[in-house]
Amino acid sequence: MRRILVTGANGQIGKVLVAELRRVYGRDSVLATDIKKSAENNEPYEFLDILNENRLYEIVHDHKITEIYHLAAILSAHGEWNPLKTWNINLNGLLTILELAKKKDIQKVFFPSTIAVFGKTTPQVNTPQDVPLLPETVYGMSKVTGELWCNYYHKKYGVDVRSVRYPGIIGYQSIPHGGTTDYAVEIFHEIIKNNVYTCFLDGDTRLPMMYMPDAVDATIKLMQADAAAIQTRSSYNLSAMSFSPRELFTEIKKYFPESEIAYDPDFRQEIAAAWSESIDDSRAHKEWKWKPSYDLARMTQDMIENIKKLY
Ligand code: AKB
Numbered sequence: 001m002r003r004i005l006v007t008g009a010n011g012q013i014g015k016v017l018v019a020e021l022r023r024v025y026g027r028d029s030v031l032a033t034d035i036k037k038s039a040e041n042n043e044p045y046e047f048l049d050i051l052n053e054n055r056l057y058e059i060v061h062d063h064k065i066t067e068i069y070h071l072a073a074i075l076s077a078h079g080e081w082n083p084l085k086t087w088n089i090n091l092n093g094l095l096t097i098l099e100l101a102k103k104k105d106i107q108k109v110f111f112p113s114t115i116a117v118f119g120k121t122t123p124q125v126n127t128p129q130d131v132p133l134l135p136e137t138v139y140g141m142s143k144v145t146g147e148l149w150c151n152y153y154h155k156k157y158g159v160d161v162r163s164v165r166y167p168g169i170i171g172y173q174s175i176p177h178g179g180t181t182d183y184a185v186e187i188f189h190e191i192i193k194n195n196v197y198t199c200f201l202d203g204d205t206r207l208p209m210m211y212m213p214d215a216v217d218a219t220i221k222l223m224q225a226d227a228a229a230i231q232t233r234s235s236y237n238l239s240a241m242s243f244s245p246r247e248l249f250t251e252i253k254k255y256f257p258e259s260e261i262a263y264d265p266d267f268r269q270e271i272a273a274a275w276s277e278s279i280d281d282s283r284a285h286k287e288w289k290w291k292p293s294y295d296l297a298r299m300t301q302d303m304i305e306n307i308k309k310l311y
Contacts, residue, residue: 003029005065007050008072010034012176013169020216031063050093069110070097076116077268078178079139090142098153109161110223113147113235115208116140118276127276129237129283137271147234154233162222163235171212172306180268188303191252191259193311198262201269203246206277210240211294218290225288239279240292251300
């Protein structure tokens with residue numbers, strides 16, 4: 001019987017992933033854990049600080065957990081404010097989970113990596129799967145190292161750990177905090193509320209992005225794939241679309257012709273400038289049949305429809 005634990009379940013992706021996992025496997029099969037309680041009913045839920053190893057072991061034992069989706073992490077922008085804390089949470093949290101999976105009867109682990117693993121030494125256009133990785137944020141460093149540990153635990157101990165490098169994720173279900181790609185969600189809320197947005201990235205900074213339903217679909221598909229198909233145990237490149245703030249605004253302006261944008265780049269511009277513009281994710285297409293459904297136009301239309309209902 002499959003029993004899933006999700007860490008960071010009340011974060012941007014966690015919230016939507018938990019709901020979808022519960023739809024697929026049943027509410028009681030999916031335990032949400034986080035250090036913050038959700039405003040909505042999120043039961044079954046347990047408070048869990050990922051660095052509290054004893055409590056993690058207890059929860060896994062009590063709830064007879066068989067799979068872990070380990071989402072808890074500090075993202076790129078907030079990571080720069082407290083590098084050592086970020087390293088501790090992002091990397092030691094993962095190592096605790098991998099050790100647990102090695103010792104206990106955990107059948108599968110999901111680890112989210114990110115485009116933040118790329119750096120100035122990486123080709124920025126159509127970035128291939130295997131490239132030099134020299135990230136300059138502590139978040140990127142922790143995720144590259146995390147990928148290597150996943151590969152190590154798989155090869156050395158047979159832990160069935162699977163991972164994707166998420167691009168910027170766009171969803172209407174929450175306003176993300178702490179990331180460099182957060183502008184691509186904020187812009188919708190601000191334009192719908194106020195018809196104006198000031199972007200913290202430069203207008204021409206193109207980044208790989210993905211709409212939430214595709215991100216959740218990719219995650220579940222990867223976890224459901226046959227173990228033999230998963231040839232990459234560090235992390236898969238994953239992609240759906242790429243755009244700059246200017247291109248996204250042009251699309252949004254079709255619905256709000258009076259709206260305006262200004263650009264006031266801050267420290268996040270330097271982070272974004274080192275990341276890829278677009279990603280070659282052909283290996284994910286080939287090995288576990290990944291295929292996105294949303295492009296810029298379809299995502300924009302759906303975001304606007306849903307965010308309008310919130311205000
Ligand atoms: C961030 O901006 O830090 C995240 C990511 C790309 O991993 N959204």
